[in-house]
């Protein structure tokens with residue numbers, strides 16, 4: 476078999492066999508197939524697409540290219556959640572304790588933030604003492620003991636995807652539905668859970684900017700998961716404006732805690748209850764309405780908040796943060812940002828808010844950059860609100876005072892004002908099973 480012939484076949488719109496796909500993935504992972512041929516392959520897929528069968532086979536080949544987590548030692552139905560990424564997206568910190576407090580087993584591997592989107596591991600590490608690196612035995616034991624453990628990725632999950640994703644990033648081949656779906660699902664399948672709920676974000680702060688593109692991606696991922704024998708549901712949710720009012724690591728943990736206390740913003744609470752309900756449908760076999768009430772009950776009776784406390788303690792963190800937010804590292808500077816315009820906020824561009832928060836120190840431009848856990852933005856006004864000149868739009872938090880002006884420029888660019896109150900946006904677009 477020759478890589479040249481595989482590229483040629485795909486370029487001309489042919490359907491690749493399982494053997495051809497495995498030849499490519501195994502050869503590329505081993506370093507036998509060079510980057511230039513892999514790049515040509517990705518570009519051929521970008522233009523010609525892949526059939527559902529090809530996409531499934533590509534996903535399985537990538538999932539099997541490295542370590543696969545065996546959750547066989549967990550007693551009960553394991554369920555995972557994945558978000559395609561967004562700004563202010565702290566849903567995992569809320570959803571996972573809700574589901575665990577209702578009997579689900581949440582064994583979750585999360586990532587760090589990159590670019591304008593945040594990552595759950597960075598958020599958890601803003602809790603003093605919290606360990607996100609556990610060995611596999613500690614991970615399984617904690618899931619069996621308390622039903623919940625969230626760690627950073629251990630071992631080499633889907634190394635073929637890691638290599639291919641880095642290549643796609645520099646060859647303009649990221650935006651292919653088949654390649655995105657197989658990239659995300661290869662890691663989720665390797666992470667081992669029986670059930671997977673996907674939060675597919677749509678809008679200005681998301682990867683997929685339109686509901687149509689997001690639906691295509693969601694359907695593709697659900698179909699891949701099914702063929703691999705997993706239960707998969709995708710929920711398409713709004714990421715046109717940041718989710719909740721806080722962007723930044725400890726700020727988002729505090730907002731998650733408030734939400735678990737029943738004091739959260741209604742839209743954030745609604746998205747979290749919807750995701751948790753879908754996970755509970757898989758765990759309990761009950762209908763959506765019953766599971767939504769179950770999830771809501773776990774907030775109302777405090778059991779989800781207690782589950783978060785248990786997880787923080789089990790992973791070495793100071794669970795006192797739940798009741799005393801001053802135990803988080805405090806920023807050196809805070810700055811109120813005042814509106815320079817009058818009118819209704821027509822749009823709040825989530826990506827620009829994310830970038831402003833990275834400038835303040837909350838995120839990293841490249842892998843390995845240090846971050847400031849206390850940096851970020853708390854929004855006081857969002858899309859649909861009426862604002863007068865001089866009203867507080869947000870509060871910035873940072874250790875680097877010199878960054879405030881630059882962040883402010885990016886932040887102001889995120890807003891457009893108008894004279895009419897805009898129509899409220901949809902929060903949950905679709906649930907695909």
Ligand code: URA
Pocket residue numbers: 640649654655656658659682
């Ligand atoms: N996230 C991934 O993991 N892979 C992609 O291709 C896009 C987003």
